[in-house]
């Protein structure tokens with residue numbers, strides 16, 4: 615239910631050609647009749663839609679969802695001189711109910727940047743260390759989507775575009791999945807990571823931003839109150855509780871009063887996609903924070919093989935425990951790619 619409700623749909627392939635754009639994926643509906651759902655590109659219907667197609671593989675992931683066995687689609691958009699495929703640099707895709715898009719539809723939209731504007735790519739191994747598979751397209755779709763959604767959220771809640779922030783920190787920048795799109799909007803981006811190879815790749819590929827390798831434990835070299843916006847995608851999902859607490863305190867030190875922070879966690883939507891057993895989700899809820907053991911993705915770049923872990927949080931834990939350092943303004947399900955996005959504000963003290 616969480617996957618269907620908060621994600622609603624996921625793309626799994628996009629092909630851009632001189633003739634047009636073909637996108638494939640799956641879409642689930644909790645309430646709407648399948649024949650009334652709308653598949654949109656840049657706000658208008660695709661020219662051709664094959665849907666619903668067989669998707670038996672989804673029944674294992676979504677056993678309780680009606681129609682899971684027939685939820686696949688292919689949608690085709692024809693290039694035409696009178697319509698821009700990448701308005702403002704991005705194609706926007708969405709699947710909605712019969713009433714179409716609304717003010718909050720950015721939360722389920724996926725975005726692809728104009729290939730002509732893309733910076734160089736990291737290597738497949740560098741990509742795999744941050745998204746778990748060496749898939750260039752998933753990497754670009756995910757990065758563009760998260761940055762576009764973050765900007766839409768900042769505009770919706772605070773009437774502020776990314777360019778209005780004076781100093782943006784991408785904490786745990788990895789191979790620059792977010793920085794590659796953040797730097798198009800701001801010349802004040804700093805990325806930090808513990809992975810020296812990915813930090814070097816970012817510095818080479820994205821010269822408009824500043825990148826630094828940091829130690830596993832704080833402090834960072836930054837002065838107090840250095841940043842007014844922090845993004846940290848899927849970083850706290852990999853640290854044990856004492857390490858998380860130390861980093862939350864450091865983030866508090868290096869942010870300005872009223873600074874905003876956007877940190878992601880593995881919520882129920884991603885748990886459903888990863889087929890986390892319900893007992894595990896329940897244990898995370900009951901304990902507040904659940905450490906599921908070491909994650910091997912950084913084995914090649916970290917000497918300490920116990921540091922990087924797989925960790926789940928409950929909403930109540932975040933709302934209470936993280937409140938020691940920040941005002942927790944919201945937890946938005948499924949908004950950070952598949953993860954939940956926690957919106958925090960640094961208190962004035």
Ligand SMILES: C[S@@+](CC[C@H](N)C(=O)[O-])C[C@H]1O[C@@H](n2cnc3c(N)ncnc32)[C@H](O)[C@@H]1O
Nearest residue numbers: 744786787788791806807808809830847848849
């Ligand atoms: C799942 S990856 C996500 C990378 C990037 N945020 C993205 O969305 O593509 C998590 C990243 O956090 C980094 N990381 C883990 N602990 C960190 C820490 N204490 N400080 C900075 N980076 C850290 C890892 O090296 C890795 O690059």
